[in-house]
Amino acid sequence: MDKALWEEKLAPFLAQLQAAGSDQQRIIDPASVVTAPWVRYKCQFGCGKYGKSPLCPPNTPSYSETRAILDAYSLGILYRVRSSQPGNGLAGPVLRALGRAGYYKAIAFDNAPCYSLEKGQPLPQPTLEACGVDVLASARNNGFSVELAGNPDGSWDCFGLILVE
Numbered sequence: 001m002d003k004a005l006w007e008e009k010l011a012p013f014l015a016q017l018q019a020a021g022s023d024q025q026r027i028i029d030p031a032s033v034v035t036a037p038w039v040r041y042k043c044q045f046g047c048g049k050y051g052k053s054p055l056c057p058p059n060t061p062s063y064s065e066t067r068a069i070l071d072a073y074s075l076g077i078l079y080r081v082r083s084s085q086p087g088n089g090l091a092g093p094v095l096r097a098l099g100r101a102g103y104y105k106a107i108a109f110d111n112a113p114c115y116s117l118e119k120g121q122p123l124p125q126p127t128l129e130a131c132g133v134d135v136l137a138s139a140r141n142n143g144f145s146v147e148l149a150g151n152p153d154g155s156w157d158c159f160g161l162i163l164v165e
Helices: 003-009 011-020 037-046 063-071 091-100 135-141
Strands: 024-028 075-083 107-109 156-164
Touching: 003 011, 003 024, 011 024, 011 075, 011 091, 037 063, 075 135, 091 107, 091 156, 135 156
Parallel strands: none
Antiparallel strands: 024 075, 075 156, 107 156
């Protein structure tokens, strides 16, 4: 992967993410994304919405299926949104723009928590956690600073990933 070339090609999409509210976006190697079985366990035994959404386990890919998906791509855009309120994810519009630009294989994992879905809104992409991704390890593997207890201003770090080929 020629990172400089891809940064140039994907600059409009990185800018679109930034304009929509992402404070950091990085082009990454999908091999740096960590998957683990315990992540979905936390969904199953830590969330009252488990199994009630098409974007929640068990309706989402397992961690091993997610690993296979990640391994089918040579690059991704990992992005962070700092927010004090759950909101709509940013991936959908960027994914559509990538498709119009010819990146037909692009897929995404959204940054919005699955419990933030609003009735009548288009169905976003599943979250990284719902698909078995260890988000903190993956973010740290790619140079993001992440605070486990939230940020001093009361915001939380939410991450999304768009895979591009």
